[in-house]
Amino acid sequence: MEAKPALLPEQEAAPAPAHTGGTGRDLRGYLAFLATHYPDQLRRVTRPVDPRFELAGVLAQLERRGRPPVVVFEHVRGSQIPVVSNVHATFARLALALGLPAGASVRAFTQEYARRESHPLPPVVVDDPPVQEVVLTGDAVDLGMLPLPTYHERDGGAYITVGFAVMRDPDSGVRNAGIYRLMRQGRNTLGVQLSETGHGHYIWRKYERRGAPTPVAVFIGHHPAVHLGCMSFAPLEVDELAVAGAMLGEPLRLARCRTVPLEVPADAEIVLEGEILPHVRAPEAPFGEYPGTYGPQRLNPVVQIHAITMRRQPLFQESFVGHADHLLLGGAPRLSTILKTVQVACPTVRQVYVPPAGCCRFICYIAMEKLVEGDPKNAAMAAFAADPYLKFVVVVDEDVDILNDSDVLHAIATRVRAERDTFVVTYARGSPLDPASYDPRGGSHIVTKVGVDATRKADYPEEIRVPGAEGIDPEAYLVPVHRQGAEPEA
Ligand code: MN
Numbered sequence: 001m002e003a004k005p006a007l008l009p010e011q012e013a014a015p016a017p018a019h020t021g022g023t024g025r026d027l028r029g030y031l032a033f034l035a036t037h038y039p040d041q042l043r044r045v046t047r048p049v050d051p052r053f054e055l056a057g058v059l060a061q062l063e064r065r066g067r068p069p070v071v072v073f074e075h076v077r078g079s080q081i082p083v084v085s086n087v088h089a090t091f092a093r094l095a096l097a098l099g100l101p102a103g104a105s106v107r108a109f110t111q112e113y114a115r116r117e118s119h120p121l122p123p124v125v126v127d128d129p130p131v132q133e134v135v136l137t138g139d140a141v142d143l144g145m146l147p148l149p150t151y152h153e154r155d156g157g158a159y160i161t162v163g164f165a166v167m168r169d170p171d172s173g174v175r176n177a178g179i180y181r182l183m184r185q186g187r188n189t190l191g192v193q194l195s196e197t198g199h200g201h202y203i204w205r206k207y208e209r210r211g212a213p214t215p216v217a218v219f220i221g222h223h224p225a226v227h228l229g230c231m232s233f234a235p236l237e238v239d240e241l242a243v244a245g246a247m248l249g250e251p252l253r254l255a256r257c258r259t260v261p262l263e264v265p266a267d268a269e270i271v272l273e274g275e276i277l278p279h280v281r282a283p284e285a286p287f288g289e290y291p292g293t294y295g296p297q298r299l300n301p302v303v304q305i306h307a308i309t310m311r312r313q314p315l316f317q318e319s320f321v322g323h324a325d326h327l328l329l330g331g332a333p334r335l336s337t338i339l340k341t342v343q344v345a346c347p348t349v350r351q352v353y354v355p356p357a358g359c360c361r362f363i364c365y366i367a368m369e370k371l372v373e374g375d376p377k378n379a380a381m382a383a384f385a386a387d388p389y390l391k392f393v394v395v396v397d398e399d400v401d402i403l404n405d406s407d408v409l410h411a412i413a414t415r416v417r418a419e420r421d422t423f424v425v426t427y428a429r430g431s432p433l434d435p436a437s438y439d440p441r442g443g444s445h446i447v448t449k450v451g452v453d454a455t456r457k458a459d460y461p462e463e464i465r466v467p468g469a470e471g472i473d474p475e476a477y478l479v480p481v482h483r484q485g486a487e488p489e490a
Contacts, residue, residue, distance in 0.1 A: 023096055023097060026130075027221045027268075027317060030223050041069050041090075041092075042069055043070070047075065048076075049073050049076055049077065055073060058071070060323070063089070067090065068086045068323075068324055069086060070087050073085065076147035083147050084221065085319070085320065086324070088227065089323070090324065094228065097224035097225040098225055098228070098247060100112055106403060113336045116229075116246040116247050117246065117247075120242035120245065121246050123242060123253070125263060129267070134308075134312060136307060136308040137307045141187070141306065141307065143184050143190070143272075146184075146270070147316050151321065152288030154286050154288070154294055155288055156285050156286050157183045159183055159287065160220065163182055164227070166241070166262055167215065168215065168262060169202075169206070170212075175263070177240040177241055178240065183287070185302065188274075191282055191301070191303075192300060199236050211279070212278060213275035215261055217262045217264045217273045218272040220268060221315050221316065222317075225247040226248055226252065227329060228244075229241075229246060232336075241254065241263075253267055258273060258307050260273050260275065269317065272307075273306050273308075276301050277302050281302070282299065283297050288321065289322065290361065293440075298443065327359060330361065331361065338386045340386075346379045348370070351366075351367045365395075365408050366383060366395045366396070367397070367400055367402045369397075377423060380423075384428070389431045393450075394454050395451075395453050397455045408454070412452060412454045416454050421454070422451065430449070432445040
């Protein structure tokens with residue numbers, strides 16, 4: 001059992017399952033794990049912070065200094081509830097969440113994620129769920145009690161950025177969980193952006209076609225392994241909550257909702273139960289989005305909240321869109337799907353990566369052992385098939401370090417003849433937030449894609465090397481330079 005850190009509420013964290021290496025089974029358990037074993041990765045902010053811009057400003061400046069810690073803002077103006085930020089902001093913390101060492105490679109993370117993803121664990125429903133210690137319904141529902149941040153100058157309002165919406169497919173009965181941005185519009189209403197690429201969009205459309213409201217429950221604040229599982233690119237017929245259990249290493253504990261026919265994680269911090277109203281639209285956004293530009297205002301669906309349930313002393317979790325916390329949470333789970341799909345096309349693919357420089361969305365690097373000419377382009381085509389957000393796929397030889405942008409650029413600079421080694425696909429589906437789409441103001445998801453074969457070709461000249469350089473210790477050759485007149489040391 002981990003020691004209880006001072007910054008957390010009085011409740012004990014849930015007992016830690018062994019599978020995640022003692023990192024707990026909920027958000028507070030994971031924070032307790034960090035406080036005990038990696039205290040330098042956790043910081044508290046005790047002075048009052050304004051949720052409008054100031055909280056985002058602190059996070060932005062922290063990130064500029066590199067290695068952003070988890071931050072607990074204990075006193076956010078206008079709310080009694082602390083805000084937890086940056087849980088997913090480093091690969092080391094994501095690796096720890098899966099029970100891997102903090103220094104695990106991206107490749108090891110991807111393999112472990114893929115292994116767990118292919119063995120979903122069905123969740124179990126429990127009684128007396130922690131997330132229903134407090135149940136607010138009727139007039140007691142007031143979204144104003146939650147410390148929702150406003151991030152950017154022209155944002156249309158305060159947002160829930162890492163709320164997982166749980167819905168059920170009305171035909172198959174399969175549950176779905178995914179992040180959809182939610183803007184606070186009123187005391188009990190939220191605007192929601194259900195991107196055309198998300199399963200939630202298909203489910204909501206099915207209900208609305210029948211003129212029916214879509215039951216939805218949004219859970220906020222959980223163990224990062226649960227979040228990673230819910231971000232899986234699982235097909236529509238797979239319940240992300242079962243994938244979340246696989247990531248956590250034990251069946252996810254669920255609670256029956258009080259006002260909608262859905263189940264939500266019992267160990268979440270906060271749950272919002274409600275319905276997406278049929279044929280109702282309201283302005284939502286602008287919202288500063290991950291490419292560094294505003295997503296345009298749209299007439300989007302409205303969620304009416306019937307109940308807020310939560311722990312007695314809940315934590316609110318946010319994820320600063322476009323920054324490491326948000327980019328890695330969305331980026332790390334796609335590596336598994338890209339790798340598995342590309343390996344079907346080309347078995348000699350070694351590793352894939354979506355660099356932060358490409359928002360962990362638009363650019364993919366593939367390292368492969370090229371045994372057959374032409375394979376790199378097939379690998380690139382497979383990557384495009386795996387992940388619709390990708391716009392640039394660069395394939396390099398296996399000795400190139402694809403975690404290093406400079407090494408990939410060097411391969412492009414020296415091994416690519418554009419008319420031979422690139423291909424362009426116009427009018428393809430991409431991200432509706434792509435600022436270079438065919439109609440960015442309208443939120444078009446139609447984009448152009450480029451594949452690049454940056455492997456060495458058959459006629460590539462011999463590469464230079466210095467014989468014996470690896471065995472030389474340069475320090476053994478160097479002698480210090482002394483100022484004139486100074487006594488040389490013995
Ligand atoms: Mn799904």
